[in-house]
Every structure is written in structure tokens, then in C-alpha cells.
Amino acid sequence: MTHSLPATQGPPLAVSGIEKRFDGFQALKGVSFTIEDRGVYAFIGPNGAGKTTLFNCIAGRIRPSAGEVRVAGRDITRLPSHRRVHAGLARSFQITNLFASLSVHENVRLAVQAHSPRRVVNMWRGRDTLTDVGARTDTLLARLMLTDKQAIPAGLLSHGEQRRLEIAMALAGDPRVLLLDEPTSGMGIDDIDIMTGLIAEFGKSMAVVLIEHNVRLVMKISRSITVLHRGAILRSGLPEAIAADPQVRAAYLGAAA
Amino acid sequence: MARFKSSAWGLAVAIALVALVLPLMLPSYALATECLIFAMAALGCNLLLGRLGLLSFGQAIFFGAGAYCVGILSLRFGTGIVAGLLAATAVSALLAVAIGWLATQRTGVYLIMLTLALSQMFFFLCYAAPDVTGGDNGLMNIPRPNLAFGGHELLSLASPFAFYVFVATICTVAFYLMARLIASPFGATLEAIRDNEDRAVAIGYDTRLYKVIAFVAAGAVTGLAGGLYALALKFVPLANVDLAMSERIIVMTILGGTNALFGSMLGSIAVVVLSYVLSDIWARWQIILGALLVAVALYLRGGLASLLDKAVARANEGARP
Numbered sequence: 001m002t003h004s005l006p007a008t009q010g011p012p013l014a015v016s017g018i019e020k021r022f023d024g025f026q027a028l029k030g031v032s033f034t035i036e037d038r039g040v041y042a043f044i045g046p047n048g049a050g051k052t053t054l055f056n057c058i059a060g061r062i063r064p065s066a067g068e069v070r071v072a073g074r075d076i077t078r079l080p081s082h083r084r085v086h087a088g089l090a091r092s093f094q095i096t097n098l099f100a101s102l103s104v105h106e107n108v109r110l111a112v113q114a115h116s117p118r119r120v121v122n123m124w125r126g127r128d129t130l131t132d133v134g135a136r137t138d139t140l141l142a143r144l145m146l147t148d149k150q151a152i153p154a155g156l157l158s159h160g161e162q163r164r165l166e167i168a169m170a171l172a173g174d175p176r177v178l179l180l181d182e183p184t185s186g187m188g189i190d191d192i193d194i195m196t197g198l199i200a201e202f203g204k205s206m207a208v209v210l211i212e213h214n215v216r217l218v219m220k221i222s223r224s225i226t227v228l229h230r231g232a233i234l235r236s237g238l239p240e241a242i243a244a245d246p247q248v249r250a251a252y253l254g255a256a257a
Numbered sequence: 258m259a260r261f262k263s264s265a266w267g268l269a270v271a272i273a274l275v276a277l278v279l280p281l282m283l284p285s286y287a288l289a290t291e292c293l294i295f296a297m298a299a300l301g302c303n304l305l306l307g308r309l310g311l312l313s314f315g316q317a318i319f320f321g322a323g324a325y326c327v328g329i330l331s332l333r334f335g336t337g338i339v340a341g342l343l344a345a346t347a348v349s350a351l352l353a354v355a356i357g358w359l360a361t362q363r364t365g366v367y368l369i370m371l372t373l374a375l376s377q378m379f380f381f382l383c384y385a386a387p388d389v390t391g392g393d394n395g396l397m398n399i400p401r402p403n404l405a406f407g408g409h410e411l412l413s414l415a416s417p418f419a420f421y422v423f424v425a426t427i428c429t430v431a432f433y434l435m436a437r438l439i440a441s442p443f444g445a446t447l448e449a450i451r452d453n454e455d456r457a458v459a460i461g462y463d464t465r466l467y468k469v470i471a472f473v474a475a476g477a478v479t480g481l482a483g484g485l486y487a488l489a490l491k492f493v494p495l496a497n498v499d500l501a502m503s504e505r506i507i508v509m510t511i512l513g514g515t516n517a518l519f520g521s522m523l524g525s526i527a528v529v530v531l532s533y534v535l536s537d538i539w540a541r542w543q544i545i546l547g548a549l550l551v552a553v554a555l556y557l558r559g560g561l562a563s564l565l566d567k568a569v570a571r572a573n574e575g576a577r578p
Contacts, residue, residue: 059459085461093459099452110449113442114461123438127445169460 010073011036012176012207013058013089018067020053020231027053029231030067035177039223040203042210046251049228051211052094055181058209059091060084072176085114090175092166094182094211100155104146104165107154109137111172136172144168144198160191167198177207184214196221219243227251265436268518272296272432275522276425283530286417290489292522292529293421293428297482299509299521300435301475306507307515308439309471310451315356315372316506318379319349319476321498323483328396328493329389338402338414342427342484349480350473357472361465364454376503383498396493414488424485431478435518438474447471479506508546512553514560523561 013035020028028050035041045051057064060081069077071089079087099107112133128134141147144164149157154165163183170178183199184192192214200221202208212218218225219239226236229251235242242248279289298320305311323345330336330344360371383390390396404412404423414420438444450457450464457464487493496502505528513524528546535542553560 080458080463082458082461082463085459091459093456097453097456097459099449099456101452102448106445110445110457111460113445116442123441123443125441127440127442130442133442169456173461 010070012038012072013209014068014070014073015054015058016068016070018054018057018064018069020050020057020062021065027231028057028064031228031231031233032067033226033233033236035207035209038203038205038207040199040208040210040221042212042218042222042225043228044212044215044218044225045228045234048230050231051228052181053231054228055091055179055209055211059089059179085173085175088173088176089179090170090173090177091179092163092170092181092183094185096159096162096166098154098162098165098169101153103151104154104157105137105141105150107165108140108146108150108168108172109133111169112136112140115173140168140171143171145194158191160187160194163187163191163195164198167202171202175206177209178202180208180210180212182211182213184212184217192217265433265440268436269429269433271519272429272522273425275526276429279526280421286421287489288529288533290417290421290424291486292526293424294482294485294489295506295509295529296522296525297428297431297485298479298506299513299525300431300518301477301479301482302506302510303513303515303518303521304435304439304447304471304475304478306510307518307520308444308447308451309468311468311471312369312507313360313372313472313475314369314500314503314507315360315376315379316475316479317498317500317502318356318376319353319479320483320486320502320506321379321383321493322352323349323480324487324493324497325383325390325396325483326480327484327487328399331399331402331488332396335400336402337405338488339404339406341402341488342481345484346477346481349483350477352480353472353476354469356476357469360472361468373500376498376500380495380498380500384495390495391493393495395495395497396487399487399491399493401488401491420489424489427481427485431481432518432522435474435478439518443467443470508550512550512560514562516559517562517566519565520560520562523565527561 011034016032018028018031031054043051043054056062058069060079064077068075071087074087076084076087076089099110113130116130116133141150144167146161146165146168149161154162157165184195187195196217199208199210203221222239224236225239225242227234227242227248234251235245235248276293279292280286283289298316301319302313302316305313326345326348327341330341356375359375360368363371384392401414403410403414412419414423446462446467450467454464483497509524509528510521512527514520531546532542535545557563
């Protein structure tokens, strides 16, 4: 890809001391963790534990009250969302969020074009004439198994296909860190299996940060699981250790049972 | 690639054909000239409304600024026609940087209110500076220089016919360039922002920058139209920067339709010709224009251009065995 990242000077993602207060309610009470390598890193926790707030602080949708977020050593805490993407941080949305009236191909093409260095100044060429963009678009469509559907409007895809399109778009810039907010929510069993396989696959080439309710999926593919509880990290460790932890069971698994 | 180029050329040919036929249908070249000038003004509004979904009540700022620019340069400095029009385009584009930058601080209703407020401010600014703008009286007796290059006169624009040909040429080029712009990767990004701005940000677009650039393109073509209007009337009335002018441009744009750029030409012709015909018959003719707009808003969301689309589709169907 033409888009180049600054030289790696640190771990893919380092979060330190993130706090967030909403009108007197402390949603996050100093969350710190570092992701040193590629792999799938899951964040779980009961409703209201602060998962989505943490996700939004990292993604840039909301600004933390305190603390710092670094991607590959670069402080992005105060960077606007659109520039975080170019720093190597990509995200998908919990609620499907696409260009519904545009074709599947155009959705991905736009995401790829965002990483083309000539994206703004190019006012004179046809939109399909950037050949590097076209090639990358085709690769992503194939990777997310959407090649057959590329001509139809994104709004007409099935739910599972829309979630895959989301991820194809997030991958456009070859991110170092991919944030996935409940990628299987509302999916049927077949689609969940496909998505699980894809997420495991992505974990081989980048750090995937996953917020997920589906504990079975998380146990299967995560390199590490972090449990959030009342705005703080309760435990972090290997899937088996987390599953066996009595405190976690009490706070989360027990509550769900 | 081929399709993209041909669509821009197709539009240019269609505009040229309209420009060819228009004088045959209308009683004067002056009226036909006005149609083409306002088509260009509506073209800028079409870019903002059709491609980005931004409703700007500030288009009169650009139109008026272009007109004042040509008027002042021609009247006080004897500037040539090409330099005057280029200056009008550039000044309006610069103003559009400021207006666009301010207005796009907000979205939706607040953006509309900002353009409205800025438009009112600009009106009173022009009203309060009679030394520059002529205030309430406007700028009168503006000379229309001949087309010259490097001191050589190429073409006299004194006759209504010659000036019409001049305007028609510029209008055709403006539509062609705008078609190229919206077919480009830049244009694709504008559509993405219109469809889902949140998502456009999330995939890495600085959406405000794109909006400001769109404002600049819209401001430039509208300012050029304003400059031509000054030369057409040989007069720059204060009404050029009036809120009613912004409304007029918006009405043309919506009446014509924003799905296609060609709609701006149809909308301009409809409003200019209707106001010419009806104002002779009935002093309250704007009521009819209002009713027409209501009808379009209720029953013809794609504007007059969609009516044309349907007619073409029906003709094609009829042609098939």
C-alpha cells in the first residue's frame, strides 16, 4: 500500500491511566494495558463495565478525562478520528455503519482511496482510474468474501455480509491495530463461524482488539482476555486462567449464568 | 474511464445544444444570457446540495462579490474582461474559504443558519460601504470591455449576440469542469460524506476539508456567474447580495433537481423565463413560482431533470419493437 506508517518505536497499542467521567459518573477509573504483539486481545465484562467507553476513548469518538493512548509509540490521545486511521488505528462499528446507498465495491474503494496520498488533489481523473486503489479494493473484497456482491448497494446486504464489509473497510489502510466492537452481534450461527475464522486470521498480521459478548468465541481465538468491571480492569490473562478465576466468575460469568 | 469522460462531454454537448436553441425560443439574447448566467450560479449550489447535502443560504455572497469585483475593476481601473472575470472567480473562491470554514464548524440546521447569518452580514456590509459598492444605488454605467489579449482586440462584445456567445462558451466549459470534478475521486468522497459523514471520518477522511473545498468550487463558479451578470446588466444592484438572491439560486437548484448537474440549467431557465412571462401578466407572480416549488417538493423530488429522464426512458421504450 502507498500509505506508509512511521517507523515502529513502540508496542502496537499502549493505554495508560485512561479515566472518563460523565457528569459525576466515573465510567473509567484509570485503565492501563499494553499490547506488545500481534494477536487477538479480547475485552469482556458485564453491561456497564465501561467496555464501549474504553473503545470510544481509544477510537477517538470521545476524549478521555485523563490518560494517554499510544499507537506504535505515537501519542494519539488528542488526534481527531480521521487522523488516527492514518496513524495505524482502524475500527469497526457496533451498529452497522456503511455508505448504504453506494455499492459494496464503492464502499471499500472509498476506504482504500482514503489512504492514497493523492486523495484530495485528485480532481481531474475518473474515480476508477487509480489502479493501485482498484487492485487493493479487489483484494479486500476477496478476502472478506464479498466479491460476488460488489455491485449491489451496501444497504441491501445481509446483516452478516454488512459486518464483513465493515471490516473490509477497516482493513483498507493495513492498520497495526484493529478495533472491533462486537463484530458478531445479531449474527446467525453460520455467520458467526465465518467471522470467528476471519478474526483469528487477522490476528496473525495485526493486533486485534475485540469487545465481545460471545464468550465462546472469545475463548476460542483470544491470545489474552481482559475483564473489565465497574470501570477498571479486574483481571487479565490467558483464556483458561480467566475462565477459572473465581472473581471473574463472580463478577461476570456468574452473573450471566 | 471512457464512460467517465464521455459523461462530462455528454453534459457539455447538452449544455451547448441548449445554448444554441435557447435564443430561438426566447424574445431576446439578454433573456437567454440571464438563463445561462443563473444556470452557472445554480451549478455551484447543485454541487453543495446535490453532492454533499449542504443547503447554503450564502450563495448570494459569492454571486454579489463576483459582480462587485468586475464592476469595481471595470469602472475604476479599466481592467480587461478576462482579468476582471478571473479576479471575480478568485475573490469569490477566497471568500468561500472563509464562509466554508466558518459554516462547516457545524452541521445540519446550524450550518444552514450560519450561512444565513453570514449572508445577512455580507449584505449589510455592502450596504454600509457605499464608497466601494455604491450602497443602495449599486454600481452604475459599468463598461463592458471587448475581449482582448495582450493589447489586441479579438472580439467586440458590445452586441447582445456577441456577449451571448461569450457567456455560452464560459457556461459550457463551467458545466464540463464541474462534471469532471464530481466524477473524480474527490467527487466520490463528497458522496460518501453525504451518505454517512461519521463513516467517512472513520475511514480516514478529513471531511471538513472536503466540504471547504466544495464550498470553494461552488463559490468560484457562482462568483464567475456574478461577474458575468455585472457585464450583462452593466449595473450591479445591491439586490445581488440580497437574501432573495440566495433564495432564487436555491429555488432554481431544487426546481431543476440535484441528481444531475443538467438540472441546474433547467431550473434556471424555468425561473428566469417564468418570472419574465408572469411578471408582465401579474404583479404577484411569485405566488405561482412558490406553488411550483411546492409541487416539486411534494411530487417531483428529482426536480425537472427527473421529468426529462422519464421522458427519455419512455421514448426509448416506445422506440423498441
